[in-house]
Amino acid sequence: MAIDDAALNALFLEARTIWEYADTPVTDTDLAAIYDLVKLGPTSANCSPARFVYVRSPEAKEKLKPALSAGNLDKTMAAPVTVIVAQDPLFYQHLPTLFPHADAKSWFSGNPDLAEETAFRNSTLQGGYFIMAARALGFDCGPMSGFDKAKVDRAFFAQNGWKSNFLINLGHSKQAQAAFPRLPRHKFEDVTILA
Amino acid sequence: MAIDDAALNALFLEARTIWEYADTPVTDTDLAAIYDLVKLGPTSANCSPARFVYVRSPEAKEKLKPALSAGNLDKTMAAPVTVIVAQDPLFYQHLPTLFPHADAKSWFSGNPDLAEETAFRNSTLQGGYFIMAARALGFDCGPMSGFDKAKVDRAFFAQNGWKSNFLINLGHSKQAQAAFPRLPRHKFEDVTILA
Numbered sequence: 001m002a003i004d005d006a007a008l009n010a011l012f013l014e015a016r017t018i019w020e021y022a023d024t025p026v027t028d029t030d031l032a033a034i035y036d037l038v039k040l041g042p043t044s045a046n047c048s049p050a051r052f053v054y055v056r057s058p059e060a061k062e063k064l065k066p067a068l069s070a071g072n073l074d075k076t077m078a079a080p081v082t083v084i085v086a087q088d089p090l091f092y093q094h095l096p097t098l099f100p101h102a103d104a105k106s107w108f109s110g111n112p113d114l115a116e117e118t119a120f121r122n123s124t125l126q127g128g129y130f131i132m133a134a135r136a137l138g139f140d141c142g143p144m145s146g147f148d149k150a151k152v153d154r155a156f157f158a159q160n161g162w163k164s165n166f167l168i169n170l171g172h173s174k175q176a177q178a179a180f181p182r183l184p185r186h187k188f189e190d191v192t193i194l195a
Numbered sequence: 196m197a198i199d200d201a202a203l204n205a206l207f208l209e210a211r212t213i214w215e216y217a218d219t220p221v222t223d224t225d226l227a228a229i230y231d232l233v234k235l236g237p238t239s240a241n242c243s244p245a246r247f248v249y250v251r252s253p254e255a256k257e258k259l260k261p262a263l264s265a266g267n268l269d270k271t272m273a274a275p276v277t278v279i280v281a282q283d284p285l286f287y288q289h290l291p292t293l294f295p296h297a298d299a300k301s302w303f304s305g306n307p308d309l310a311e312e313t314a315f316r317n318s319t320l321q322g323g324y325f326i327m328a329a330r331a332l333g334f335d336c337g338p339m340s341g342f343d344k345a346k347v348d349r350a351f352f353a354q355n356g357w358k359s360n361f362l363i364n365l366g367h368s369k370q371a372q373a374a375f376p377r378l379p380r381h382k383f384e385d386v387t388i389l390a
Contacts, residue, residue: 002333007202011331012232012324032383037207039380042326044340044361046378053388060390088386098379121340121361124316128323129207131237136206138197145239145316156390166239166316183241184293185234188227191283193248195255195351 011135016178018140019075021171026056026081026139034133041129043122045107046098049091050126051162053084067151072144072167079142079169084152085130086162087123089115123165134170142169206330211373213335214270216366221251221276221334229328236324238317240302241293244286245321246357248279262346267339267362274337274364279347280325281357282318284310318360329365337364 002008009015031054039048055064061077064084068076076082092108092115108115131141145166152164197203204210226249234243250259256272259279263271271277287303287310303310326336340361347359 001201001205003202003205003331004199006196007198008232008331010196010198011206012235012328015235017237028389031387031389035383035387037203039383040207040210040377041323042212042336042338044338046380048381048386051386051388053390055390057390063390094381098381100378118340120315121319124319125323125326128236128320129327131320132324132327133207136198136203141237143237143239145313156388182235183295185241186243186289186293188230188234191243191246192226192230193246193351194223194226195248195250195252195258 007136010138011132015135016182017142018171018173018178019142019169020174020179021079021140021169022174024080024172026170030137030139031081033137034130034139037133037136038126038129041126043125044118045095045104047091047095047104047118047122048098048126049087049119050123051086051088053086053156055082055084056080063155064152067148067155069146072146075142076144076167076169080171081169083130083168083170084156085123085127085165085168086157087119087165088162089119090161091119119163120165127166127168130168138172139170140173143167144169202331205333206327210330211377212337213366213368213373214337214364215369215374216274216335216364217369219275219367221365225332225334226276228332229325229334232328232331233321233324236321238320239313240290240299242286242290242299242313242317243293243321244282244314245318246281246283247325248281248351250277250279251275258350259347262343262350264341267341270337271339271362271364275366276364278325278363278365279351280318280322280360280363281352282314282360283357284314285356286314314358315360322361322363325363333367334365335368338362339364
């Protein structure tokens with residue numbers, strides 16, 4: 001059964017990337033509620049490689065600032081939270097718990113290329129689920145990949161070895177209406193092969 | 196405003212990866228309806244690199260077969276549709292239309308590494324939106340990355356140069372209940388830095 005129109009609107013039809021947020025704070029409880037949906041989305045062999053840094057304090061925003069591209073700077077510094085969607089390159093060490101019915105750890109521990117590709121693909125999927133989960137709970141998102149990943153990794157992940165993937169500004173939109181009309185999209189027939 | 200419980204259940208709380216499908220066909224109209232939600236999900240500079248092959252005919256399933264891993268073989272051959280989520284490495288040629296207010300094409304045309312990373316990240320995001328959009332419209336998904344990408348690319352993309360990313364079996368679940376309990380997930384505090 002399809003979800004109702006209000007839900008389709010919130011997730012897809014009326015959802016827009018948002019850059020200007022109200023002052024309403026995003027609490028730890030909010031972040032945990034979003035994650036409790038995100039974690040349920042499917043990943044390959046349940047590998048769940050995504051890790052999340054929630055940048056809210058002025059100190060942490062200052063740490064992030066030198067890594068931001070000019071076009072993303074002001075809106076990111078002003079957002080209630082900026083989420084660093086990252087991945088743990090050693091995600092496979094948790095597979096004996098996450099995927100107990102096969103020796104999935106061994107698929108990755110001797111194959112760094114496969115591990116890296118799997119971490120990137122699946123942390124990105126989980127980042128996509130994050131956008132959808134945040135919208136499902138009434139938040140707005142501004143995802144970005146315009147930043148210096150090496151700088152973020154040095155500033156935030158020198159100890160734990162995580163790797164940054166992309167950023168998501170998160171909050172509640174300041175305006176009821178988006179600032180500009182939606183950009184065009186590819187037509188179904190232009191991106192489709194029926195085989 | 197949050198979406199209602201029925202929608203949260205359909206997308207996240209009660210949604211499960213499904214491998215056994217009813218015989219109900221998935222029509223061209225169904226596929227276009229899913230895509231018309233998928234295309235609205237955000238991508239970097241609206242780059243929209245994902246391409247979709249809908250493998251339904253016995254001939255196309257036979258073409259896919261040699262690329263499938265043993266564990267994914269039978270369930271994929273039996274699924275009403277197998278979607279090849281792919282990316283167009285030359286996605287940036289469409290940016291003058293998709294992102295008309297900047298010369299975004301030039302960001303990628305001289306930078307093949309950035310183009311490849313952007314295509315992979317954003318086609319994966321669009322694949323994640325596909326899973327959510329399909330569930331939103333009442334379909335069930337079985338996503339997989341256990342297959343030989345080079346074989347799929349040779350079999351399906353020798354002409355157009357697209358690159359396969361991952362596969363999604365698609366249909367309506369045969370059973371009302373999932374075959375086994377959900378696997379464990381990481382706890383919020385184990386994958387989180389509050390900064």
